[in-house]
Every structure is written in C-alpha cells, then in structure tokens.
Amino acid sequence: MSDTLTKLTYQTFQQGKSYFGLAHKTLSSRLMNLIHPSLGQKRKPIPNEVLFKLREKMNQLLETDWQDAEKGIYPQSLLFDNPWSDFFRYYPLVCLDLPQTWERSEKKKYQEFSPQIETDGYPSYYVQNFHHQSNGYLSAESANLYDLQVELLFSGTADPMRRRILAPLKQGLKAFDSVAPRQMRILDVACGTGRTLRMIRGALPQASLYGMDLSPAYLRKANQHLSEIPGELPQLLQANAEELPYLNDYFHGVTSVFLFHELPAQVRQKVIEQCFRVTKPGGVFVICDSIQMSDSPELAVTMESFPEVFHEPYYRDYTHDDLVQRLEAAGFENISTQVHFVSKYFIAHKPAVN
Numbered sequence: 001m002s003d004t005l006t007k008l009t010y011q012t013f014q015q016g017k018s019y020f021g022l023a024h025k026t027l028s029s030r031l032m033n034l035i036h037p038s039l040g041q042k043r044k045p046i047p048n049e050v051l052f053k054l055r056e057k058m059n060q061l062l063e064t065d066w067q068d069a070e071k072g073i074y075p076q077s078l079l080f081d082n083p084w085s086d087f088f089r090y091y092p093l094v095c096l097d098l099p100q101t102w103e104r105s106e107k108k109k110y111q112e113f114s115p116q117i118e119t120d121g122y123p124s125y126y127v128q129n130f131h132h133q134s135n136g137y138l139s140a141e142s143a144n145l146y147d148l149q150v151e152l153l154f155s156g157t158a159d160p161m162r163r164r165i166l167a168p169l170k171q172g173l174k175a176f177d178s179v180a181p182r183q184m185r186i187l188d189v190a191c192g193t194g195r196t197l198r199m200i201r202g203a204l205p206q207a208s209l210y211g212m213d214l215s216p217a218y219l220r221k222a223n224q225h226l227s228e229i230p231g232e233l234p235q236l237l238q239a240n241a242e243e244l245p246y247l248n249d250y251f252h253g254v255t256s257v258f259l260f261h262e263l264p265a266q267v268r269q270k271v272i273e274q275c276f277r278v279t280k281p282g283g284v285f286v287i288c289d290s291i292q293m294s295d296s297p298e299l300a301v302t303m304e305s306f307p308e309v310f311h312e313p314y315y316r317d318y319t320h321d322d323l324v325q326r327l328e329a330a331g332f333e334n335i336s337t338q339v340h341f342v343s344k345y346f347i348a349h350k351p352a353v354n
Contacts, residue, residue, distance in 0.1 A: 003070065006076055007066055007070075009080075010062075010066055010076075010079050010080070011062070011066075013079075013080060013082075014062050014156055014157075014160070016156075017151065017155065017156025017157075018058070018155045018156045018157075020152075020156070021151065021152045021153075021154070021155035021156050022155060024152050025152070025155075028095075028098055031098070032098070032102050035099065035102060036102045036103070036105075036106050038106060039102060039105060039106055043305065043309060044301065044304075044305050046301060046302060047301065050298065050299060050301055050302065053298055053299070054299070054302075054341075054342070057340075057341045057342070058155070058157060058341050060340070060341070061157060061160050061161065061164075061340045061341040062157070062160060064164070064340060065079065065160040065163055065164075066079070068163065068166065068167055073166055073167050073170060073203060074163065074166050074199065074202050074203040075202055075203075077202070078163070078199060078202040078203075081159075081198070081199075081202070082159075083147060083148075083225070086144070086147065086148060087148060090144050090145050090148050091148060093141070093144070093145060094145050094148055094149060094152070097133070097134055097145065100134055101131070101132040101133060101134070102132075104129055104132045104134075104311075105132045105309075105311065109129070110128055110129055110311055110313070111127055111128060111129065112129055113127070113129075113135050113136065113138065114134075114135055114139070117135050117138050117139055118138075119138065122138075122214065123214075123240065123242075123267075125263065125264050125267065125313075125314070126214060128311070128313060129311060130262060130310075130311060130312065131149065131153075131310045131311060131312075132310065132311045133145070133146075133149065137214070137215040137217070137218060138215060138217060139217055140217045140220065140221070142217065142218075143193055143215070143217040143218045143220065143221035144221065146192065146193055146218070146221075147193055147195060150258075153310075154341075154342070157341055158195075159195065159199070160340075160341075161288065161340060161341060161342075161343040162195060162196050162199055162257055162288065163199055164288060164338070164340045164343065164345055165196070165255050165257065165286045165288050165345065166199060166200065166203045168284070168286050168338075168345065168347040169186070169200070169203075169253050169255060169284060169286050170203060170204070171284075172253060172283070172284025172286070172347065172349065173204075173252055173253055173284065175282040175283070175284070175349075175352065176252050176280075176282065176283075179252065181204070181206035181207060182206050182207070182208065183208070184204065184206075184207040184208065184252050184253075185207070185208045185210065185250060185251045185252055185253075186200055186204065186207050186208070186209050186210065186251060186252065186253045186254070186255065187210045187211070187212070187244075187246065187250075187251045187253075187254045187255070187278065188200065188209070188210070188211045188212075188254075188255045188256070188257070189212060189241050189244070189254060189255070189256040189259065189271070189275060190212070190213055190214070190241060190256055190257070190258075190259040191211030191212060191213050191218075191219075191222055191236070192213055192215075192218050192222065192257075192258075193218055193221040193222050193225060194211065194221070194222030194223070194225040194226045194234070194236075195225070196255060196257045197209055197211050197222065197226060197234050198225055198226060198229060200255070201226070201229060201231050201234070202229075205230075205231055206231075208232065208235075209232075209234035209235070210234060210235045210236075210237070210246075210251070211234050211235070211236045211237070212236070212237045212238070212239045212241070212244065212245075213236075213238065213239075214238065214239070214240055214241070215238075216238050219236050219237075219238055222236055223236055241256075241259070241271045241274060241275075242267060242270045242271060242274065243274065244274040244275070244277070244278050246278045247278070248277055248278065249277075249278070249279070249280045249281060250278050250280065251278050251279055251280060251283060252280055252283050252284075253279075253283055253284050253285075253286070254275050254278065254279050254283070254284075254285045254286070255285075255286045255287075255288075256271075256275070256285075256286075256287050256288070256289075257287075257288040257289075258288065258289060258290075259271070259287075259289065260287060260289045260318060260323065261289050261290045261312060261314065261315045261318040261319075262312065262314060262315075263314055263318075264314050264317075265314075265317055265321060268318075268321065268323070268326060269326050269329070269330070272323075272326050272327055272330045272332075273330045275330075276330040276331050276332060276350060279350045280350065281350055281351060281352050281353040282349070282350065282351075282352035282353070283349070283350050284347065284348070284349055284350075285327075285332060285346075285347075285348045285349070285350070286345065286346070286347050286348075287323070287345065287346040287348075288343055288344075288345050289318070289343065289344055289346075290303075290306075290315070290318065290319065290342065290343060290344060291303065291319075291339060291342050291343065291344045292318070292319045292320070292321070292344055293319045293320055294320075295337070295339050295344065296339060296342075296344075299342070302342075303315075303319050304316075323346055324337065324346065327346060327348045331350065331351070332348035332349060332350060333348070333349055333350075333351050334348070334349040335347065335348045335349075
C-alpha cells in the first residue's frame with residue numbers, strides 16, 4: 001500500500017472514530033438531560049471558538065502521529081492497532097453503565113463500591129470513582145470498559161496522544177547506543193490496561209518491558225492485551241508508584257501516561273522521586289498527562305469544568321502545578337515540554353555519571 005493510500009486510510013479511520021465519539025457524546029448528553037436535567041444545567045457549553053481551536057489541535061495531533069510513523073519511529077501498523085473485539089463487545093455495556101454514572105455524579109457519590117470489591121490496603125486518594133465509573137479502578141468490569149471510555153472521551157485520539165511519548169523515549173535512549181536492544185529496560189508506571197506498553201513494544205520490539213499498576217484487575221487486562229502481540233511478554237507487577245519495587249538505577253527509560261492528574265500534589269512529588277531513583281544515570285523519563293493552564297489558557301473553560309464533570313478530585317491542582325520544578329527538585333535535568341491536542345508531555349533526563 002502506498003504512503004498516500006495509507007495516510008488516507010489512517011485519516012478516514014481517525015475521522016470515523018471522531019464522528020462516533022461525537023455521536024455518542026451528543027446522544028448520551030440528550031439522554032442525561034432527560035433523566036437528570038440538573039446535571040445538564042451545571043455543565044457549561046463550550047464556546048464555538050474553543051471548539052474550533054480543539055478541532056485545529058486535533059488535526060495537528062493526527063498529522064504529527066502520521067509523520068512519526070512515516071519517519072519510522074514506530075511501524076505504520078501501530079496506527080491501526082484498535083481493539084475491535086472489545087469495542088463491539090463492551091460498547092453496549094458502556095451505554096448501560098451511563099445511568100449509574102449520572103446518578104453517582106448528581107448525588108456526589110465519589111467513593112461508592114460494590115460489596116465484593118476489596119478496598120482495604122489502597123491509598124485513600126485511589127479509592128475513588130474516577131470519571132464516576134462503577135467501582136473506580138478496582139473491578140474487571142472497569143478494566144474492560146476503560147479503554148473504550150477514554151477513546152469516546154477524547155473522540156478517538158487517546159492512542160495518538162499516547163504515541164507522542166515514543167519519539168522522545170527513543171531519542172532519550174540514544175544515550176545507550178552501546179547497549180544491546182535486548183538489554184534495554186523500559187518501565188511504564190501505572191500501566192493500566194497495557195495500551196502504552198503495547199505501543200512501546202511496537203516501537204522497541206526487542207527491549208525488555210516492565211509495567212506496574214495498583215489495580216490487579218487492570219493488570220489482568222494488560223496481560224491479556226500484551227499476550228496477543230509478538231515479542232517477549234512484559235513483566236507486570238502490582239505495586240504503589242510511591243514505593244517502586246525496583247533497584248536503583250535499573251531502567252534506561254521510564255514512562256507514565258495519564259497518571260499525575262489523578263494524584264494529590266505531595267504524592268506527585270513522591271512518584272517523581274521514585275522514578276528518578278529507578279532511572280539509570282543518563283536515562284530518560286517521559287510523562288504524558290493533561291494540558292495545564294500555563295500553556296493552554298485558551299482552553300481554560302474545558303479544564304475548569306473537567307474535574308466536576310468527570311470527578312477528577314486532584315485535577316484542578318494539577319493544572320496549576322509546576323511539574324518542571326518538581327522534576328528538577330528530584331534531580332532531573334535537561335527538561336523540555338510539548339503540547340499535543342489536550343495532552344502535555346514532560347521529557348526529563350537523569351544526569352549521566354562523569
């Protein structure tokens with residue numbers, strides 16, 4: 001298939017996901033307004049100029065995604081890696097779960113869990129119904145629905161945003177050109193269902209991959225996703241990112257995607273310090289998370305409404321937090337940032353040993 005045809009196919013593929021996400025949000029909003037009109041009254045409409053800006057940023061994201069694949073940073077096949085079986089199987093369940101999420105939102109039930117869900121032993125900040133979803137991150141049902149819910153939320157751009165970590169990760173790993181590919185070790189902190197690890201495997205097919213997460217349900221889902229693709233199976237471990245169970249100076253690269261906005265400020269610092277500890281001197285740490293007020297003030301209206309609409313209790317503080325300062329305080333240097341669509345990226349390096 002020619003590059004022109006492949007690009008056209010990719011654009012059509014992404015446009016289809018975008019339209020589907022828009023249709024889902026439109027229909028679910030109308031239904032919500034009928035069942036819970038008070039929720040609709042609380043939600044501020046997004047001004048047309050902001051919608052136009054979002055569409056512009058989305059198009060730029062997709063063009064960058066295509067260009068990185070065209071440059072060979074990752075295979076073009078990764079652009080079309082979509083869990084279709086999960087989509088057809090779980091989309092009806094996402095719709096059936098909506099009334100519960102609306103009721104939870106209206107009644108401000110932020111820590112509601114089914115009786116069979118074990119919540120003891122988890123940090124209090126983690127025992128939340130993030131996104132108002134049933135059982136937070138602690139059930140198999142939540143793990144099954146999560147990727148689809150996020151794709152719908154971001155109109156089909158969750159994976160393109162995740163893939164933006166791959167170019168800076170590969171660039172940072174050039175500091176270890178003398179290391180054999182199979183000896184390269186990469187850790188994904190809060191790996192969730194394994195989508196990011198799956199993409200890293202596509203870009204670095206021989207590297208030794210590691211993933212840790214606090215949710216056993218999400219790790220089981222990650223194991224399912226990752227066992228479907230060729231290559232050595234990543235080593236997955238249940239653990240708290242505040243106390244990473246790995247040796248000092250062990251990983252050549254560390255990544256974290258969509259974690260930090262769900263952490264209280266003091267925990268963000270602890271996790272960054274732990275990531276610094278386990279990164280090798282000369283190694284790279286790449287964070288992907290939400291945009292912040294300082295670099296995207298034109299999208300302030302969406303950032304201001306997001307924490308209540310989707311129950312993100314630590315998000316507002318995150319949007320004003322200086323993560324560059326936090327990274328520097330932990331010991332990282334040569335820190336740069338990027339913004340793609342509604343995500344922000346922090347690329348930090350651990351000083352090399354002289």
